Amino acid sequence: MQVTRRRRPARAAAACALAVVLAGPVLLLLLGSLHRPGLPPPDGVDVWPGDPRWRNLRDSFSLVPLARQLLNSVLVVTVAVPVTVLVASLAGFAMVTAGRRTRVALVAVSLAALAVPAAALWVPHVVMLERLGLTDRTVVVALPALMGTSPFLVLLFALAYSRIPRSLLDAARLEGLTPLRIWRTVALPLTRPAAFAVAMLAFVFHWSNVVEPLLLLSREETWPVALGVRSLSTLEPTLYPLFLSGALVATVPPVLAFVLAQRALFRGTIGA
């Protein structure tokens, strides 16, 4: 890779130190998941399991159908993340290119929608999907993606687009490009980091969402993995190693997704 930046050793060292601190909890999660279940919980911190027990992983998979639930979660994010990025970026672009009055109104509506407590929407949400006969299918929990998952993500895109010089967009329009084309060829490529951030936020939201699956899906086999881990979390303290190994399994995919997406992003930006 032809990187022309100067790497300052101090900065690298600081980044490493930060990484170690942040990796701490994940490491504890890993070690905790290797203890033998059924023993009284340790008094204080008992980090290293004398005899690491990899079987916990299998046992937690049979207590709750985690394998199936992982697939369900993958399905949900595969649908929800691209749809969220698409919808939120289109909506954000519309917001920025609209006239001043419309823009103010749209921002106000988004902020108002953001202020509605999620709990107030549970019952209408369940009623609506129930009427449509859509409950009990895993993919329904990805439906909020159709409105950009959250007004916050739409506003995030709007903010990113608002930093593109207006003259650039005007020039493109004078060239005779349709708004859709301007969005695709001019605006979106200039806001890659925002798209990446929105994708990550949407990923984390959909991956860890438990309330909607709890209310909408009744069978364990249709649950996403977050709900399965939540149910493992109610195990007695003596069985926490099983809960922790379930939690570890649920943590790996988001970490992988983040690492891979970040590489793709930087390769793209630097190459551009």
Add this chain to the structure above:
Amino acid sequence: MTRPRRLWAGAALLAALGAGGCSSGDGGQSAGKEGSGPTQTVRVQVSGEPEETQVYAALAQAYERRHRDVRIDLVEVASKGDHLARLSTSFAAGNPPDVFLVNYREYSQFVARGAVAAIGDLLAERDVDLSDYYEQPVAAFTYDGDLQCMPQNISSLVVYYNRGVFADAGVAEPADDWTWDDFVATARQLTDGDVRGAGIDASIIRLAPFVWSNGGDIVDDLEAPTRLTLAEPAAREAVQDVVDLVREGSVPTEEELAAQDLQTRFVTGKLGMLLSSRREVPPLREVEGLDFDVAPVPRRADPVTILHSDAYCLSAGGDAQGAAADFVAFATGEAGQRLTALSGRTVPSLRSVAESPAFLDPLRAPSRSQVFLDGIASMRRTPVVPVWPEVEDIVEEQMTRAFYDESDDLDAVLSEIDRRTRPVLARSTP
């Protein structure tokens, strides 16, 4: 055998037992249509940790094997909060589960909302004879003159004790007729270093047996309560004694509990005695090297304990009510209760199973399970009114102050409880 493997073996055993053998008392009307796939689905919502709900999965499987035309969709919700949230939302949305399992202290809010279809007549049509069951849970689930939900168990408050802690301290195990004074003396003897003698929650369901045993009461009228009576002399004396025991240091402090809860302290040998209901048994059985048993609630004057019971309720307006009632008749019948009793979790509400080795098995801890049955004669309960969970919340919040905040005097706490619970109770009496 190591723990999880034992767990699977247990689950497999339960499933096998449920599949084979006795078919008495299942009350089913749709058996024997083999060959055709399920034509009807019954959705059953239960709450409990994954280990606990495996028993219900075994129950559902056993039922499906006998009734090939019915599918049981088991909805397993981990925590009680999630369970109630999901129930409330699904009732509001008009698509509740056909059957749900709920505690007697919580079901009446669903009855008051018209969400429960009274089960009494449906069970009578299925030849379920209520005289085969203990009367206390049946009475607790009778509301507005009808049996609303069918109880699956008759648990009660007992004292769990860690034999290892008793042996280390050289203290004799509790006798069947021990008194409050014996309990206090035992707790003091066990308290040493970081070991505490006894663990008790600051809730009304833990305090009530002591109040009753002292000749006091917790409410003015069990059927139509208008106020709590914890401040009256006999009740107050019993509560004061519990508070004194907590404050003198024989009970874990608030800080100690924040670090490790009572159950964890009990299994790690930092707590000699734990007041709780039957629900502790399955997890305690699974802890390696833990030797525990149960003793009755110590008496002040008369022996008294408090009912803990869960029942299967049918949702009003469900379109599978007949099949749902069939399932409940099976689950609370001989075969169903045998399955749940073997898990250790329940004290069966059906006399014949409660008095059988399925429950009393002397080879499985606690060896003194008979304590649960002996307590039935002197068992009392809390009022069944829709607002009761709110009352419990207020008492717990205030009694926590009395337990752990030395600056709070008990009389101030009791009058605060009275002041705040009166308007709540007033809402339930027309």
